[in-house]
Amino acid sequence: MKKKILFSSIVTLGVILSACGGNQETEKSSSSTSQKTGVEQKIAISTPAPISTLDTTQTTDKNTFTMVQHLFEGLTRFDEKTNPVPGIAEKIDVSEDGKTYNFKLRDDAKWSNGDKITAQDFEFSWKRLLNPKTQGPNAYLLDNVVNGLAIRNAEKGIDEVGFKAVSDTEFKVELENPQPSFLSVLAIGWLAPQQEKFVKEAGDKYGTTSESILYNGPFVLTKWDGTSDTWTLEKNEAYYDEKSVKLKEVDVQTLKEENTGINLFESEELDLVRISGQNVAQYKDLPGYVTFSDVSNSFLDFNQKEGSPLANVNVRKAISLAIDKKALTENVLADGSKPLNGLVPANLYENPDTKEDYRKYAEEFATYNLKEANKSWDKAKKEVGKTVEIKLLAADTDQGKKVSEYIQSELEKNLKGLKISVNLQPANNLNQSRREKDYELSLSGWIAGSSELDSYFNLYAKDSSYNYGNFNNEEYTKLVTDAKTINANHPDKQFADYKKAEDILLNQESAQVPIYQSASNYLVNPKISHVEYPLYGGYFFLRNAEVTEK
Numbered sequence: 001m002k003k004k005i006l007f008s009s010i011v012t013l014g015v016i017l018s019a020c021g022g023n024q025e026t027e028k029s030s031s032s033t034s035q036k037t038g039v040e041q042k043i044a045i046s047t048p049a050p051i052s053t054l055d056t057t058q059t060t061d062k063n064t065f066t067m068v069q070h071l072f073e074g075l076t077r078f079d080e081k082t083n084p085v086p087g088i089a090e091k092i093d094v095s096e097d098g099k100t101y102n103f104k105l106r107d108d109a110k111w112s113n114g115d116k117i118t119a120q121d122f123e124f125s126w127k128r129l130l131n132p133k134t135q136g137p138n139a140y141l142l143d144n145v146v147n148g149l150a151i152r153n154a155e156k157g158i159d160e161v162g163f164k165a166v167s168d169t170e171f172k173v174e175l176e177n178p179q180p181s182f183l184s185v186l187a188i189g190w191l192a193p194q195q196e197k198f199v200k201e202a203g204d205k206y207g208t209t210s211e212s213i214l215y216n217g218p219f220v221l222t223k224w225d226g227t228s229d230t231w232t233l234e235k236n237e238a239y240y241d242e243k244s245v246k247l248k249e250v251d252v253q254t255l256k257e258e259n260t261g262i263n264l265f266e267s268e269e270l271d272l273v274r275i276s277g278q279n280v281a282q283y284k285d286l287p288g289y290v291t292f293s294d295v296s297n298s299f300l301d302f303n304q305k306e307g308s309p310l311a312n313v314n315v316r317k318a319i320s321l322a323i324d325k326k327a328l329t330e331n332v333l334a335d336g337s338k339p340l341n342g343l344v345p346a347n348l349y350e351n352p353d354t355k356e357d358y359r360k361y362a363e364e365f366a367t368y369n370l371k372e373a374n375k376s377w378d379k380a381k382k383e384v385g386k387t388v389e390i391k392l393l394a395a396d397t398d399q400g401k402k403v404s405e406y407i408q409s410e411l412e413k414n415l416k417g418l419k420i421s422v423n424l425q426p427a428n429n430l431n432q433s434r435r436e437k438d439y440e441l442s443l444s445g446w447i448a449g450s451s452e453l454d455s456y457f458n459l460y461a462k463d464s465s466y467n468y469g470n471f472n473n474e475e476y477t478k479l480v481t482d483a484k485t486i487n488a489n490h491p492d493k494q495f496a497d498y499k500k501a502e503d504i505l506l507n508q509e510s511a512q513v514p515i516y517q518s519a520s521n522y523l524v525n526p527k528i529s530h531v532e533y534p535l536y537g538g539y540f541f542l543r544n545a546e547v548t549e550k
Contacts, residue, residue: 039547039548039549040248040547041246041247041248041249041546041547042247042248042249042250042251042547043247043249043250043251043271043272043525043528043545043547044250044251044252044253044269044270044271045250045251045252045253045270045271045272045273046252046253046254046255046261046264046270046272046273046274047063047066047067047252047253047254047255047274047539048063048254048255048256048274048397048427049061049063049064049254049256049395049397049426049427049428050063050227050228050229050254050426050427050428051063051064051067051224051231052064052428052431053207053208054068054071054207054208054210054212054213054221054224055136055206055207055213056068056072056125056189056190056191056192056194056207057125057128057129057134057136057138057190057194058136058137058207059136059138059189059190060137060138060431061427061428061431062447062538062539063427063539065188065189065449065537065538066537066538066539066540067221067231067233067252067538068189068192068538069188069189069217069534069537069538069541070217070218070219070233070538070541070542070543071189071215071217071219071220071221071233072189072192072193072215072216072217073087073088073192073216073217073218074087074088074186074187074188074189074191074192074193075087075088075089075092075103075122075171075186075191076089076092076183076184076186076187077187078184078187078532078534078536078537078541080530080532080544082184082534082535082536084183084184084186084187087186087187088105088106088109088117088193088216088240089103089104089105089106089171090104090105090106091103091104092104092183097178098175098178098179098180099174099175099176099177099178100172100173100174100175101172101173101174101175101182102166102170102171102172103119103170103171103172103173104169104170105117105118105119105168105169105170105171106240107169108240109216109240110216110238110239110240111195111198111214111215111216111238112214112215112216112220112236112238113214113238114238115195115214116168117193117195117216118165118168118169119165119166119167119168119169119170119171120165120168120196121193121194121195121196122163122165122171122191122193123163123164123165123171124193124194124195124196124199125191125192125193125194126142126161126163126191127158127161128194128199129142129190129191130142130148130151130152130158130161131151131158132151132152132153132154135152135465136190136465137465137466138190138449138465139152139465140152140454140458140461140464140465141185141190141191141449141452141455142161143484144175144176144177144179144182144484144485144488145161145162145163145173145174145175145176146161146162146174146175146176147160147161147162148161148162148176153463162174162175162176176485177484177485177486177488177489178488178489179488180352181349181450181451181452184450184451184452184536185449185450185452187450187536187537188449188450188536188537189537190449192216192217193216194214195214198213198214208226209224209225209226210222210223210224210225210231215236216236216238216239217236217239218235218236218239218241218242218244218245218542218543219233219234219235219236219245219247219250219542220233220234220235220236221233221234222234229253229254230251230252230253230254231252232249232250232251232252233247233249233250233252233542234248234249234250235247235248235249244543244544245543245544246544246545246546246547247542247545247546247547250542253270255273256396256397256398256426257398258273258274258275258276258279258398259279261273261274261275262275262279262283262523265523265525268525271524271525271527271528272522272523272524272525272528272531272540273522273523274520274521274522274539275335275521275522275523276333276335276398276399276521277332277333277334277335277398277399277402278334279521280334280335280336280521281334283523284521286523287526288522288523288524288525288526289521289522289523289524290521290522290523290524290531290533291335291336291519291520291521291522292519292520292533293336293338293346293347293517293518293519293520294345294447294517294518294519294520295345295346295347295348295447295448295535295536296345296445296446296447296448296517296518297340297343297344297345297445297446297456297514297515297516297517297518298337298340298403298443298444298445298515298516298517298518299340299343299443299444299445299446299512299513299514299515300319300320300407300441300442300443300444300512300513300515301434301441301442301444301468301469301511301512302316302319302440302441302469302510302511302512303437303439303440303441303442303468303469303470304316304469304470304471304511305437305440305470308440309380309384309388309390310390310440310441312380312383312384313509313510314376314377314379314380314383315376315377315380315384315388316509316510316511317373317376317380317510318373318374318376318377318380318415318418319373319411319415319418319441319510319513320366320373320506320510320513321366321367321368321369321370321372321373321376322368322370322373322374322377322410322411322414322415323368323407323410323411323414323513323515324368324410325339325340325341325368325515325516326339326368328403328406328407328515328516329516332402332403332406333399333402333403333516335519335521336519336521337516337517337518337519338516338517338519339515339516339517340514340515340516340517341364341365341366341367341514342359342362342363342364342365342502342506342514343365343456343457343459343502343505343506343512343514344358344359344362344453344456344457344498344502345359345448345517346359346360346517347359347535348448348451348453348456349451349452349453351491351492351495352491353491353492354491354492358453358495358498361495361499362495362498362499362502365502365503365506365507365514366506366507366510366513366514370414373414373415374414374415377415377416377417377418381417386417387417387418387419388417388418388419389419389420389421390418390419390420390421390440390441391420391421391422391423391439391440391441392404392407392408392420392421392422392423392440392441392442392443393423393425393430393433393434393439393440393441393442393443394422394423394424394425394430394442394443395424395425395426395427395430395443396424396425396426396427397427400424400443401422401424403443403515404422404424404443405422407420407443407515408420408421408422420441423439430442430444434468435468437468437469437470439468442468443515445518446459447536448535448536449536449537450536450537451535451536453483453484453494453498454480454483454484457480457483457498457501457502458480459512460473460476460505460511460512461476461477461480461481462474462477469511471505471509471511473504473505473509473511475504476501476504476505476509479497479498479500479501479504480497480498480501482497483497483498483501520533520539522540527547527548527549528545528546528547528548529545529546529548530544530545530546531545532544532545
């Protein structure tokens, strides 16, 4: 079955590659039309958080990834339906067993300085991501590459890895097990190329400003000094498919206050803004309103530091059962978000044999139940004391404030003796606090980078870079490892492994509290067409966007 899926994916890639060639004529015509009518291809947009880094091996947050997807391109990229299509690789051959990939790079693929992109650029960046000496938080994505996991855990040397530049234009990857989602994983910026010479010359400054990096995507970045809240995307004239890129300039500004963005949109100073809550109800009938469900989860994460109240499983269980998620999504968020009672959101991955979505298969965990919550709370108070004070870390955005205050109210109301104090921080500071384990309870989120189920389960694996809360359960880690290795080619067994792991994480250990699956809502200038909203990798994509009228 797996061979058939892989073969179909390659056929699809071939068809799409041909289609892309055909569409270019239409796009050229459209672009020419806009130029003839004198429409300026310049827009202004907002984002809720600033860029954290341009070093693709170190990027973690979705706001940054949204920009990264515009600036860099990997061996594949996503089309308008979030299907992987050829990117820097113009040809992709996969072995019959689905474990060997051979990529042929485009002859016209160049860096923004005019240098040719080579297979060595991919080998260098992937090794930089994986090597324990320079390792990035998303190195686990290469665990299925031959020796990838052993190298990540410093058990083998980096030169033993199962990928290499065969020549300047040929890149070969060998996997431990077939991985149907592999081409989607390659389409995210974390596996984009990096030029070794430039990286080494830049040293510690690499990726810290718009000038300290090379670009190979449809846009380049300007006017970003590493801390600024504003920057500009400019069309990359060296991009191999630059004729398909219509926009010449995109001015971006960070806006934490949603109403500020709406006011700027109404005064025609912004062309794209994100909205939520009551603003959705107020503006949903506008011609430029866009909405869709995210493949993401928002959740509470516990720092189980030894000796702290949250190291007590009954405290965690009480909290996990004491939040009315339906009331939150319907009355507070009111933006299309849905209650989530699982680690993995809906619509991420379906069993290729049965076509059943994983979330539907695994059912629900840790559902709202005040009676059971107070049973656990009574046990907890006997073990940690009658009063417990916990700090809740959350982002200082409108949504972060609303959700954290609701959770504070629910927990203090439903669990007598529990005191929650909310600590709001800018997004980059919040992520840093989590990485440094400088928190007790945090409101966070995870959005799919691809259709990989493991991208969610990896958050709590023993040696994961994202396991900030010190969760450690050997059975959980074994189930997750088996699911992505020995059972990767057996969907029924893989789903069963993941479901057991979810039960350990959410029911037995209460290491996370799923809260809701978010929705994205935007106001977009109706004069702009072909804005894409991918399922993975970023909030929106402007590669094919165009201003169609004055």
